[in-house]
Amino acid sequence: MPIARNGLIHAAVVMLVGCAVNASAGDIADKAAVTRPQPAAAATVASNRAWLAQLPFSDRQDFEDARRGFIADLDEPAIRAADGHIVWDRGAYAFEAADTAPDTVNPSLWRQAQLDNASGLFRVGERMYQVRGLDLSNMTIVEGDTGLIIIDPLLSAETAKAALELYWRHRPKKPVTTVIYTHSHVDHFGGVKGVISQADVDAGRVRVTAPEGFMEEAVSENVLAGNAMSRRAQYMYGALLPKSAQGQVDAGLGKGLSRGTVTLIAPTDSIAKPIETRRIDGVDIEFQLTPGTEAPAEMNMYFPQLHALCIAENAVHTQHNLLTLRGAKVRDAKQWSSYLGATLARYGDKTDVMIGQHHWPTWGRERVGRMLADQRDMYAYLNDQTLRLLNQGYTPMDIAEKLARLPEPLARQWYARDYYGSISHNVRAVYQRYLGFYDGNPANLNPLAPVETAKKTIAWMGGADAVLKRAREAYAQGDYRWVAQIGNQLVFADPGNRAARELQADALEQLGYASENSTWRNAYLTGAQELRGGVASMPRQGTASADIVGALTVPMFFDYLAVRLNADRAAGKTMAINWDFTDLHEKYAMTLENSALTYLPNSFHPQPSASVTLERATLTRIAAGLLKPADAIKSGALRVTGDPATLGALFGMLDSFAPSFNIVTPVAAP
Numbered sequence: 257m258p259i260a261r262n263g264l265i266h267a268a269v270v271m272l273v274g275c276a277v278n279a280s281a282g283d284i285a286d287k288a289a290v291t292r293p294q295p296a297a298a299a300t301v302a303s304n305r306a307w308l309a310q311l312p313f314s315d316r317q318d319f320e321d322a323r324r325g326f327i328a329d330l331d332e333p334a335i336r337a338a339d340g341h342i343v344w345d346r347g348a349y350a351f352e353a354a355d356t357a358p359d360t361v362n363p364s365l366w367r368q369a370q371l372d373n374a375s376g377l378f379r380v381g382e383r384m385y386q387v388r389g390l391d392l393s394n395m396t397i398v399e400g401d402t403g404l405i406i407i408d409p410l411l412s413a414e415t416a417k418a419a420l421e422l423y424w425r426h427r428p429k430k431p432v433t434t435v436i437y438t439h440s441h442v443d444h445f446g447g448v449k450g451v452i453s454q455a456d457v458d459a460g461r462v463r464v465t466a467p468e469g470f471m472e473e474a475v476s477e478n479v480l481a482g483n484a485m486s487r488r489a490q491y492m493y494g495a496l497l498p499k500s501a502q503g504q505v506d507a508g509l510g511k512g513l514s515r516g517t518v519t520l521i522a523p524t525d526s527i528a529k530p531i532e533t534r535r536i537d538g539v540d541i542e543f544q545l546t547p548g549t550e551a552p553a554e555m556n557m558y559f560p561q562l563h564a565l566c567i568a569e570n571a572v573h574t575q576h577n578l579l580t581l582r583g584a585k586v587r588d589a590k591q592w593s594s595y596l597g598a599t600l601a602r603y604g605d606k607t608d609v610m611i612g613q614h615h616w617p618t619w620g621r622e623r624v625g626r627m628l629a630d631q632r633d634m635y636a637y638l639n640d641q642t643l644r645l646l647n648q649g650y651t652p653m654d655i656a657e658k659l660a661r662l663p664e665p666l667a668r669q670w671y672a673r674d675y676y677g678s679i680s681h682n683v684r685a686v687y688q689r690y691l692g693f694y695d696g697n698p699a700n701l702n703p704l705a706p707v708e709t710a711k712k713t714i715a716w717m718g719g720a721d722a723v724l725k726r727a728r729e730a731y732a733q734g735d736y737r738w739v740a741q742i743g744n745q746l747v748f749a750d751p752g753n754r755a756a757r758e759l760q761a762d763a764l765e766q767l768g769y770a771s772e773n774s775t776w777r778n779a780y781l782t783g784a785q786e787l788r789g790g791v792a793s794m795p796r797q798g799t800a801s802a803d804i805v806g807a808l809t810v811p812m813f814f815d816y817l818a819v820r821l822n823a824d825r826a827a828g829k830t831m832a833i834n835w836d837f838t839d840l841h842e843k844y845a846m847t848l849e850n851s852a853l854t855y856l857p858n859s860f861h862p863q864p865s866a867s868v869t870l871e872r873a874t875l876t877r878i879a880a881g882l883l884k885p886a887d888a889i890k891s892g893a894l895r896v897t898g899d900p901a902t903l904g905a906l907f908g909m910l911d912s913f914a915p916s917f918n919i920v921t922p923v924a925a926p
């Protein structure tokens with residue numbers, strides 16, 4: 257069955273991690289050898305220096321906060337998996353010690369990269385600790401009367417385990433009695449088995465609390481478009497880049513993604529009401545649900561005894577994404593802003609410290625209130641001003657240009673800067689949410705496809721040599737955005753044009769060096785690297801996460817099969833397949849016709865082409881690549897009646913997705 261390691265596992269696990277890239281050090285070193293990063297050009301140096309006058313670099317409050325309460329760091333900066341591969345290596349960022357940004361890094365991003373380097377165990381306040389900098393996200397530890405309450409056990413079991421051990425080395429070794437997931441993104445639950453086991457939960461020794469809808473959202477958000485999201489995530493996080501002043505320096509929310517074992521334990525307890533209060537091991541917690549904000553299922557927590565607010569990921573020390581560059585559904589800026597306003601009203605005047613599940617805490621009621629109000633206003637501004645301008649007829653790039661800088665004094669608040677989200681791509685996301693891809697101009701309703709557009713454009717502009725000559729002149733003048741547009745036409749018209757590829761790589765690279773946004777920088781520099789050295793063959797896959805595959809529902813599997821159906825191969829074919837999951841007591845009538853694979857739950861075809869009987873675990877094992885369908889049939893785990901060729905024929909019509917499709921050059925014909 258072709259639902260193999262490259263299929264659903266890839267989509268459901270690696271994509272959920274957001275980073276499919278497990279390039280070995282060797283792969284990266286090889287890539288570095290064939291690329292030729294250029295120094296910062298004069299225009300880039302000037303642009304980066306100009307930033308120093310635009311922002312209050314003398315304000316060092318964030319550096320104080322990022323170090324406040326420091327207890328200890330790991331003795332050894334690298335965290336390894338059982339097989340020895342490095343899961344997390346903070347040592348790779350030692351080059352970021354210098355206070356002055358190198359010419360190849362925007363000074364504002366350099367500042368953020370330095371702040372994100374603060375790592376270790378920190379005391380936040382009474383009963384409350386955080387481990388920061390051991391993964392993209394933070395692990396918060398609250399000391400109950402008898403045990404520990406862990407909020408968000410990081411992305412990988414290995415980093416979560418290291419974080420808890422670091423805590424235990426410096427604090428009493430109490431057992432973990434509660435795990436709380438603030439939201440459904442994998443960097444907030446994937447490491448759970450590094451701090452507790454399923455057996456602990458089954459035996460009632462540990463409770464797991466999450467916002468309502470957590471499981472569905474945790475496993476579903478990234479499945480159907482997973483392969484594309486994974487590939488695009490490589491660009492966004494710069495996972496294929498060397499870590500250097502000419503490569504990846506940060507990921508905005510933290511240093512990057514760990515590369516360990518992604519696990520999942522289902523919650524035992526859901527928070528379903530807008531406000532719910534619990535006493536957990538002597539600690540009072542008021543949960544505030546914030547659905548449809550940074551994540552579809554998310555919640556804040558207020559600790560009345562501690563005067564502490566956990567804002568989850570709803571307010572971080574950067575402008576967040578309304579639409580992440582890896583691709584996703586657009587988030588609702590208005591709803592996000594509204595919840596921040598509600599949080600401010602409810603908790604603002606009684607919060608002495610606000611923690612987030614990324615970055616460092618904020619102390620003091622006035623500063624907490626200011627940050628919540630500013631973040632409320634930032635998302636409202638992005639939403640409402642985009643709508644104002646689109647109602648005046650402006651199109652996405654018009655709006656991005658017009659709203660290039662937030663209003664003062666918001667623009668000078670570091671936590672409103674563009675390190676992860678950006679005004680430019682967020683306002684386009686708002687446009688997309690309300691009006692979609694079409695800008696309303698019929699000239700843009702049916703343009704030629706990219707390669708044909710490029711060929712005609714270059715030919716009509718006098719041919720590649722003439723265009724290249726002018727593009728080089730524009731490059732010399734520092735007009736990199738324009739060069740990147742025209743260079744892309746040159747490359748798409750003829751991907752074999754080496755000179756065009758090199759010029760395009762140089763232009764993208766300068767844009768990366770000048771970018772305040774870490775995800776833009778990573779995207780530009782990855783594009784440059786692939787133009788110079790080609791697309792790296794997909795390195796070894798991440799560890800298959802049986803936990804997440806096991807959490808997918810049967811309809812999610814079927815939906816993913818439907819996404820893989822090759823319409824040409826299915827043309828003219830019809831099938832009616834009954835599926836009977838005996839342990840789940842779930843029945844499905846699956847239909848193939850018109851090159852569309854659909855199903856009806858709680859139903860059987862009266863005259864199926866084939867009927868399949870199996871247990872849920874068999875599907876999981878087949879999907880995880882642990883069991884071949886033929887062996888499953890032989891062992892009786894998979895029973896097929898009717899036409900025995902049906903199932904094989906169906907799976908023969910499914911595509912497998914190449915994990916490393918082209919981006920900065922035309923997509924290769926399949």
Ligand SMILES: [Zn+2]
Nearest residue numbers: 393441443569
């Ligand atoms: Zn996160």
